[in-house]
Amino acid sequence: xxxxxxxxxxxxxxxxxxxxxxxxxxxxxxxxxxxxxxxxxxxxxxxxxxxxxxxxxxxxxxxxxxxxxxxxxxxxxxxxxxxxxxxxxxxxxxxxxxxxxxxxxxxxxxxxxxxxxxxxxxxxxxxxxxxxxxxxxxxxxxxxxxxxxxxxxxxxxxxxxxxxxxxxxxxxxxxxxxxxxxxxxxxxxxxxxxxxxxxxx
Amino acid sequence: xxxxxxxxxxxxxxxxxxxxxxxxxxxxxxxxxxxxxxxxxxxxxxxxxxxxxxxxxxxxxxxxxxxxxxxxxxxxxxxxxxxxxxxxxxxxxxxxxxxxxxxxxxxxxxxxxxxxxxxxxxxxxxxxxxxxxxxxxxxxxxxxxxxxxxxxxxxxxxxxxxxxxxxxxxxxxxxxxxxxxxxxxxxxxxxxxxxxxxxxx
Numbered sequence: 001x002x003x004x005x006x007x008x009x010x011x012x013x014x015x016x017x018x019x020x021x022x023x024x025x026x027x028x029x030x031x032x033x034x035x036x037x038x039x040x041x042x043x044x045x046x047x048x049x050x051x052x053x054x055x056x057x058x059x060x061x062x063x064x065x066x067x068x069x070x071x072x073x074x075x076x077x078x079x080x081x082x083x084x085x086x087x088x089x090x091x092x093x094x095x096x097x098x099x100x101x102x103x104x105x106x107x108x109x110x111x112x113x114x115x116x117x118x119x120x121x122x123x124x125x126x127x128x129x130x131x132x133x134x135x136x137x138x139x140x141x142x143x144x145x146x147x148x149x150x151x152x153x154x155x156x157x158x159x160x161x162x163x164x165x166x167x168x169x170x171x172x173x174x175x176x177x178x179x180x181x182x183x184x185x186x187x188x189x190x191x192x193x194x195x196x197x198x199x200x201x
Numbered sequence: 202x203x204x205x206x207x208x209x210x211x212x213x214x215x216x217x218x219x220x221x222x223x224x225x226x227x228x229x230x231x232x233x234x235x236x237x238x239x240x241x242x243x244x245x246x247x248x249x250x251x252x253x254x255x256x257x258x259x260x261x262x263x264x265x266x267x268x269x270x271x272x273x274x275x276x277x278x279x280x281x282x283x284x285x286x287x288x289x290x291x292x293x294x295x296x297x298x299x300x301x302x303x304x305x306x307x308x309x310x311x312x313x314x315x316x317x318x319x320x321x322x323x324x325x326x327x328x329x330x331x332x333x334x335x336x337x338x339x340x341x342x343x344x345x346x347x348x349x350x351x352x353x354x355x356x357x358x359x360x361x362x363x364x365x366x367x368x369x370x371x372x373x374x375x376x377x378x379x380x381x382x383x384x385x386x387x388x389x390x391x392x393x394x395x396x397x398x399x400x401x402x
Contacts, residue, residue: 002297004272005265011252014245018230029219031290033253034265041253044215045246051212052234052242064206064235071205089232096203 001027060131062107062124064089072096072105079103081138083131085157087111087145095143103141106131111144111153120156128157132164139167146173202228261332263308263325265290273297273306280304282339284332286358288312288346296344304342307332312345312354321357329358333365340368347374 001023003009008030015026033041058070061083065071072078082103086092092105108123131137140161144150158168174192175184184192202224204210209231216227234242259271262284266272273279283304287293293306309324332338341362345351359369375393376385385393 002294004293004297005256005267007252007255007267008265010248014248017241017245019233020226020229025221027291027294028221030249030252032220033249034256038253040218041249044218045250047211047215048231048234048242049246051208051231052239054208055206055235064209066206066208090228092205093203093228096205 060127061105062109062127063092063105077102081136082141083128083137083139084141084143085128086143087150087153091143091145106140108144108153111147111149112156113149123153125157125160129160129164132161132166137166139169142168142170144170262306263310263328264293264306278303282337283342284329284338284340285342285344286329287344288351288354292344292346307341309345309354312348312350313357314350314353324354326358326361330361330365333362333367338367340370343369343371345371 001012003012008027011030011033012023012026015021015029016023021029033044054066056065056068058065058073059068060073061070063070063072067074079102082101083106084092084095084101084103085106085108086095087108087110089107092107095101095105106124106128108125108128110118110123112118112120112123128140132140140157142154142157144154154170161168173188174195175181175188181189202213204213209228212231212234213224213227216222216230217224222230234245255267257266257269259266259274260269261274262271264271264273268275280303283302284307285296285302285304286307286309287296288309288311290308293308296302296306307325307329309326309329311319311324313319313321313324329341333341341358343355343358345355355371362369374389375396376382376389382390
């Protein structure tokens with residue numbers, strides 16, 4: 001792609017450095033901004049700068065926060081006896097979007113992965129145990145993706161949580177709602193028969 | 202999508218206001234910027250602001266320019282007797298990328314479209330005729346997409362150019378190189394038979 005303008009070239013390269021955005025898409029975005037009023041670009045840039053500058057790590061649960069404590073931890077209406085352990089902020093948001101959970105969270109910031117050299121010390125695990133010691137937590141829910149690394153992380157945490165006497169649970173697994181048995185993977189289907197539950201209407 | 206941070210929400214909305222970027226992609230981009238050093242976001246924002254602030258309309262051809270005259274118009278090695286008329290900057294860049302053209306350009310900034318209420322007065326047409334009057338232009342090449350509006354624009358321009366005595370040409374049309382005849386559309390294939398050219402080796 002040949003640019004007759006250095007300014008355009010730099011703006012295209014800035015967009016194209018973001019994941020999943022190629023140079024053609026980047027050019028489309030730049031030309032879009034050029035068609036809009038100058039204030040649109042200014043507001044766009046200031047929203048990003050304010051975000052990058054102002055965002056904090058919630059000192060309780062490590063969620064992204066505008067203050068020292070995130071909106072969820074600060075919300076008095078939430079059940080403070082429940083803590084849901086998640087890998088990252090995206091998983092936290094996915095659970096929030098269901099509207100089914102009213103407890104607190106704890107964001108690990110990753111999962112244990114020996115291959116990638118990520119051990120327990122690299123994750124927000126110590127702060128989880130601090131919370132269990134200090135707060136009135138009764139149950140820790142493991143909402144970690146069922147991959148090998150995820151299972152390892154859940155196993156490690158549940159072992160370490162045992163002495164504390166806090167209840168440990170994991171999100172239910174099985175065939176998706178609306179899913180077709182025929183197309184469910186063998187492992188999920190097999191386990192969902194073994195782990196069958198009493199039928200209730 | 203529920204955000205527990207206003208700063209994140211605003212940054213996601215900023216990205217999602219761009220064409221072709223949904224809220225999920227926007228969130229991915231924001232989280233990417235958060236993982237990077239602060240300077241990455243600062244450089245990103247300043248590239249966009251510098252571009253939006255500094256970019257000019259080339260006063261000769263209406264290409265995007267860093268100065269009053271774009272790099273192409275300022276390039277002494279280019280053939281100043283040839284002007285290629287294009288609809289927009291993207292088409293200009295596509296032709297530049299072929300490396301086959303060494304003349305100048307004229308960017309119309311659109312095409313005549315009665316449905317969308319775009320008439321000749323809304324396009325950079327007067328400045329094209331000014332150039333033909335003043336400069337040593339011998340040939341005007343119409344490189345406009347072969348749509349109904351495109352054909353209308355080419356017809357209008359060629360009619361208006363007739364009295365000036367300048368040669369008017371249009372880019373060649375036919376079956377694509379490497380294209381399969383079987384899959385060429387009927388109109389293109391039909392016209393490429395009618396407009397057949399002498400075979401040369």
